[in-house]
Amino acid sequence: MKVDVECAPCLLYRGYRELSKATDDMETRFEVMEALLKLEQSEFGPEAVPAVLGTKRDRLIKVMTGVADPYQQDKKRSNSYALMLYPGLRERVLSKGGGWGSFSEAVRLSILGNSIEMDVLDHNFSPEDISRLVEPLPLGIDTSKEIFELAKKSKSVLFICDNAGEIVFDRILVERIKELGARCTVAVKGGPVLNDATLLDAHEAGLDEVADEIITTGSDSVGVFLEDSSEKFREVFEDSGLVVAKGMGNYETLTEESLSVPVAHLLLAKCDPVARSIGVKRGEGAASIRVPTIR
């Protein structure tokens, strides 16, 4: 997905928020902001990809402030709040009777969990808000039945996670995928970026108890670019009958790839450019699937 005009202030706003978490030193903040403006000025244009600019921005902030993980505390709190909700949400999913009933409920909850994202312009969310996330969102696009059928006939499914906290909601969906008989590999980020889940979060959320294997993308980029990922990740990706990709970052990057496997995007549209691109309204959820035309 390419940037829209409004991505320019949003990318900078998020940079400011990250920077404020990383350092209190005003001189450093100004230096980093000036560097961010320089970066954006040199790279912003109709062909830019928001996740690429975001990745460069985040690496710059980490290097210039010396803080490797500005969202460390937010992630920890997100996981711990979400885990408090886990038993009740899982029970709700199981009460739908297994198979399609439980699967579709788990898809909706997983999309709802994608609300857990900090510092997006006009999308206010803090870990404390997680307890509000008990009512499923309306879905502007819902191809979950197709996703269900694909998961059912796949030997192996790759589940690419997005944010900490959200992965507790994902765990319930991973359990459903396992129930359908597929091997399920869960991928998290190879290094800290935004409030995205890393290996530490996957273990905190208990994903290691349900997934067949936890791997990383091998990169700290926003979303996931195949050429930027580890060989292991690429292999698992290509060998999957279905890839489930959570969130906006993975949507922004994977829509730039020419894919040979079906990819299901589960996300909450938190900004207009992504909403327009995927075809829903801002604030709506989407369960969308892209199937390669040539296999």
Added chain:
Amino acid sequence: MKVDVECAPCLLYRGYRELSKATDDMETRFEVMEALLKLEQSEFGPEAVPAVLGTKRDRLIKVMTGVADPYQQDKKRSNSYALMLYPGLRERVLSKGGGWGSFSEAVRLSILGNSIEMDVLDHNFSPEDISRLVEPLPLGIDTSKEIFELAKKSKSVLFICDNAGEIVFDRILVERIKELGARCTVAVKGGPVLNDATLLDAHEAGLDEVADEIITTGSDSVGVFLEDSSEKFREVFEDSGLVVAKGMGNYETLTEESLSVPVAHLLLAKCDPVARSIGVKRGEGAASIRVPTIR
């Protein structure tokens, strides 16, 4: 007032919003956004003044889109909604019994009217929200008694307006200043900038019926810089016993001037940098006065 780090995304966000009002053409929007990034990249730093960057941004948008007044409709609606509230608000002020009672109530309403501003990051306001503006705000700083005493002993007062719609609220305060016996000159912008009031708005709001004279600053800059203003404006400014300056833009610029007359700032702090600078919390009002130490 100098910029804070967070002014960088805010200045760009407002540029995006103005640009969206000015043109639907995506190619032009991208071209202008790239020019805005270039402008900000070259001028942003600890010594920059937000209103200066804002002025350059707004002129650039006007020139590149060919739209002289992107906020024309918003201003018209703001005036017309505010005029519907005018009789009730005026009655409330008059019921305080004239003199100090009425004056202090009028100051509070005038500050409340400063809410009427569009497209400030994290300050959502549209003309339709004006009807909510009936309850005075808490003031974090309140030197209105001092302002009252100064107005009482001044032969002439200059009242520098900020936004359209807001000027209807200001009208009630101008009436109170007149009641104290001072000549009152009202100044509006010399050309369209943001949703700031111009001569057209001053007439729509009926300010010409209460002020002794309506002048303009002679400039379309955000806030008011003396050297950028008309000779007439500078003369009136220097000859006043009291200058009342509404809003954040006038605060940002006049705090950069070395003044020979007392200036009262009446504003609602809609962002943290201004709130910190003047000494209130964001979302609070301020009635602050700066009196020159050397006269």
